[in-house]
Amino acid sequence: MAGDWAVELHGVRKRYGRGRTAVHALRGIDLTLHHGSYTAVMGPSGSGKSTFLQCAAGLDRPTAGAVRLGGTEITGMKENKLTALRRTRVGFVFQAFNLLPSLTVEQNVVLPMRLAGHRPDRRRAAEVLAQVGLADKARRRPGQLSGGQQQRVAIARALVTRPDVVFADEPTGALDTTTATEILTLLRQAVDTQGATVVMVTHDPAAAAWADRVLFLTDGEIIDHLDRDAIDGPRLAPGHPDHLRPDRLAAGRERGAPPYRAHADRIAARMTSLAGPRARTEAAA
Numbered sequence: 486m487a488g489d490w491a492v493e494l495h496g497v498r499k500r501y502g503r504g505r506t507a508v509h510a511l512r513g514i515d516l517t518l519h520h521g522s523y524t525a526v527m528g529p530s531g532s533g534k535s536t537f538l539q540c541a542a543g544l545d546r547p548t549a550g551a552v553r554l555g556g557t558e559i560t561g562m563k564e565n566k567l568t569a570l571r572r573t574r575v576g577f578v579f580q581a582f583n584l585l586p587s588l589t590v591e592q593n594v595v596l597p598m599r600l601a602g603h604r605p606d607r608r609r610a611a612e613v614l615a616q617v618g619l620a621d622k623a624r625r626r627p628g629q630l631s632g633g634q635q636q637r638v639a640i641a642r643a644l645v646t647r648p649d650v651v652f653a654d655e656p657t658g659a660l661d662t663t664t665a666t667e668i669l670t671l672l673r674q675a676v677d678t679q680g681a682t683v684v685m686v687t688h689d690p691a692a693a694a695w696a697d698r699v700l701f702l703t704d705g706e707i708i709d710h711l712d713r714d715a716i717d718g719p720r721l722a723p724g725h726p727d728h729l730r731p732d733r734l735a736a737g738r739e740r741g742a743p744p745y746r747a748h749a750d751r752i753a754a755r756m757t758s759l760a761g762p763r764a765r766t767e768a769a770a
């Protein structure tokens with residue numbers, strides 16, 4: 486059933502420009518992601534990660550192919566309808582947080598509801614702020630918070646409408662390692678305990694190691710993937726009470742330790758093998 490998938494891309498291509506100067510940024514992406522899945526997208530610089538994210542999130546239109554979010558075809562959708570859909574059914578987390586400095590934390594969190602023309606649900610805002618550990622910061626302004634706290638607000642904002650999918654673009658890129666781990670823990674918990682669906686572009690193998698699956702993009706094509714099941718065993722279903730068992734939460738906080746580090750090392754090795762031939766080609770050019 487179409488509605489079973491949070492994200493579907495079928496034969497998605499994206500070309501910038503025309504003729505001899507055309508750049509084929511995506512060369513036929515086929516991908517289906519379950520609700521409650523956590524996917525990382527990696528690839529060398531210029532491999533098409535941002536273009537993939539933009540097309541999958543309905544921020545840009547593919548040259549060919551189809552994109553569906555939560556079973557709704559967005560390809561060819563009129564701009565105003567697409568904007569409305571993005572506000573309620575897609576969450577975004579960016580490297581630079583992208584909060585509005587003049588609004589309070591709570592106002593930032595309910596912004597997607599306001600922009601969609603809905604009455605801000607302050608109870609839901611309190612719920613997601615508690616989820617990210619900022620229950621007591623609702624009246625602060627972003628400038629009064631640390632970078633990690635600001636990214637927590639951005640995660641709360643991304644989750645507030647219970648979207649079909651949260652797209653995260655280098656969400657830990659501006660953060661130190663400890664704070665990055667806290668942010669990755671929150672995204673993981675949103676998937677495990679709330680059934681959120683996360684797609685995260687990252688350069689960092691340690692960040693990608695938190696995902697269920699890592700996709701490797703090269704020259705606009707998904708050419709490989711690595712699954713976390715290999716180290717973790719099969720995942721518990723989203724919302725399963727065992728996700729909140731103290732030993733599992735503690736294990737989550739230990740993600741920097743083996744076997745997660747070993748998984749991150751495998752991801753890094755795969756990245757190096759992807760970058761190798763390309764780097765040689767460029768060096769030879």
Ligand SMILES: Nc1ncnc2c1ncn2[C@@H]1O[C@H](COP(=O)(O)OP(=O)(O)OP(=O)(O)O)[C@@H](O)[C@H]1O
Pocket residue numbers: 501502508509510528529530531532533534535536537
């Ligand atoms: N607006 C644009 N016009 C022309 N070419 C573009 C445009 N945006 C991206 N490209 C080209 O498309 C290709 C893919 O770019 P994209 O930004 O998606 O890669 P990326 O993997 O996100 O790179 P990075 O890791 O450096 O951010 C590159 O060759 C890039 O130069």
